[in-house]
Amino acid sequence: MELNVDILIVGSGVAGLYCALNLDKKLNVLLISKGELSENNTYLAQGGIATARNVEDIPFYIEDTLKAGQYENDRKAVECLAEESIDNINKLVELQVPFDSNGDELSYTKEGAHCNNRIVHVKDKTGQYLWESLMNHVKKLDNVKLMEYTCLVDLIVKGNTCYGGILRKGDEQINLYAKSVVLATGGIGGIFRDSTNQRILTGDSLAFAFKYHIEVMNLEYIQFHPTGLYDNNYYGKRFLISEAVRGEGGKLLNQKGERFVDELLPRDVVTKAIREEISKSNIPYVFLDISFLPREFIIGRFPMIYEKCAQIGIDITKDPMLVIPSQHYHMGGIKVDIDSKTSMKQLYAVGETSCTGIHGKNRLASNSLLEGLVFSKRCAQSINQNYKDIELVTIPITVDKIDIRYFQHENKQLLKKEIQRRSPDLHDELFDNR
Numbered sequence: 001m002e003l004n005v006d007i008l009i010v011g012s013g014v015a016g017l018y019c020a021l022n023l024d025k026k027l028n029v030l031l032i033s034k035g036e037l038s039e040n041n042t043y044l045a046q047g048g049i050a051t052a053r054n055v056e057d058i059p060f061y062i063e064d065t066l067k068a069g070q071y072e073n074d075r076k077a078v079e080c081l082a083e084e085s086i087d088n089i090n091k092l093v094e095l096q097v098p099f100d101s102n103g104d105e106l107s108y109t110k111e112g113a114h115c116n117n118r119i120v121h122v123k124d125k126t127g128q129y130l131w132e133s134l135m136n137h138v139k140k141l142d143n144v145k146l147m148e149y150t151c152l153v154d155l156i157v158k159g160n161t162c163y164g165g166i167l168r169k170g171d172e173q174i175n176l177y178a179k180s181v182v183l184a185t186g187g188i189g190g191i192f193r194d195s196t197n198q199r200i201l202t203g204d205s206l207a208f209a210f211k212y213h214i215e216v217m218n219l220e221y222i223q224f225h226p227t228g229l230y231d232n233n234y235y236g237k238r239f240l241i242s243e244a245v246r247g248e249g250g251k252l253l254n255q256k257g258e259r260f261v262d263e264l265l266p267r268d269v270v271t272k273a274i275r276e277e278i279s280k281s282n283i284p285y286v287f288l289d290i291s292f293l294p295r296e297f298i299i300g301r302f303p304m305i306y307e308k309c310a311q312i313g314i315d316i317t318k319d320p321m322l323v324i325p326s327q328h329y330h331m332g333g334i335k336v337d338i339d340s341k342t343s344m345k346q347l348y349a350v351g352e353t354s355c356t357g358i359h360g361k362n363r364l365a366s367n368s369l370l371e372g373l374v375f376s377k378r379c380a381q382s383i384n385q386n387y388k389d390i391e392l393v394t395i396p397i398t399v400d401k402i403d404i405r406y407f408q409h410e411n412k413q414l415l416k417k418e419i420q421r422r423s424p425d426l427h428d429e430l431f432d433n434r
């Protein structure tokens, strides 16, 4: 089957949806998602979205981002992020994202390594509320068609130009031609044994990048979170136990019930200490205890964590949680410029699958949702300026049916190999080797 559209957007998270909202309404757009539309990391985000508080805060926000990234960031991209943050948050308010507020003013909270209170949030479910607001608006657009359970299994490429993609939806395979393709396929957690990410996120765009020699950057910069909830599934999506639990005094304990690390040290240090403790013991997790705090406080402060643990039979007001370090975020990805253009013509990448260079070696807390907003809008603006000069080309191609399971398996192996080549300390047992 063959189809033509103006723009193909691959991914229904913050980056894909916000790009669609900012495209010229004359463009005929198809937006696809691999699983259900809401099965993405955006929906899982808890803490919030970082933003400069005001013009005076911009240089401080830039400095915090550079410092967290160990000055390996792309300075121009960081400046874009900070300078365009306020307008984009105002746009979200216009789109009725129900941010927590104090009267007329948004409520700004503080997170690790920010020198100022500058995180806007909706309770501890920012991602869900953000996604629902964006999706409500996208659904109202006549020019955007949504297709879920539709997987991009290849790009249509000639020379160094992208002319569309090959999609699998159930048994059907579609050659989809487009003037531009926007990759918004999110993170890579699905290739790891333990990850806070949705399992379907397996870095598919990176596989296309390897295949077609599209430039990638910082692939080895991967953030692990020390405390994913262990729930007896050996492989799995780990529910994130927020740093705030340790911030409120939560203690990490080993099999003997002893503390083994200062819980408030940086994420990578705590992660290493937990891994060492696990390797010394005969259980695949350590304990995180806050049961010594008053019951009402725990339930009021951590309602989602309380509820989630109760579902697996743990009452955190009485017993410790079982936790395991889990892959959380990918700083690297497909290299893009500040208009989200990749090294291939007519191909853009936005959100977590892209590497704008804003994170450098390490992401500053709550900078990824903002990156998804700022750079997907810039991507849409670039498309709006250029599409009139691009002709839709339908190169005749015949491709055998691509088996999705095989495609997934091969992608995971390829990406694992590339990551390990760049970062040999990421051992085999951290990956999903099934």
Ligand SMILES: Cc1cc2nc3c(=O)[nH]c(=O)nc-3n(C[C@H](O)[C@H](O)[C@H](O)COP(=O)(O)OP(=O)(O)OC[C@H]3O[C@@H](n4cnc5c(N)ncnc54)[C@H](O)[C@@H]3O)c2cc1C
Pocket (backbone or CB within 6 Å): 010, 011, 012, 013, 014, 015, 016, 032, 033, 034, 035, 037, 039, 040, 041, 042, 043, 044, 045, 046, 047, 048, 049, 050, 126, 127, 150, 151, 152, 153, 184, 185, 186, 187, 196, 197, 198, 200, 201, 202, 204, 205, 240, 328, 329, 350, 351, 352, 353, 365, 366, 367, 368, 369, 370, 372
């Ligand atoms: C538990 C958790 C908490 C977080 N909390 C925060 C936070 O508080 N603040 C913050 O800034 N960041 C947070 N993050 C990070 C942030 O949520 C993500 O980086 C961001 O949402 C990524 O958005 P995205 O649009 O790039 O990708 P996603 O939202 O993950 O969307 C990816 C989309 O791509 C689709 N897709 C993938 N492959 C294919 C394919 N081959 N074919 C078709 N479709 C495909 C998927 O179906 C999905 O729709 C958190 C992440 C996690 C996991």
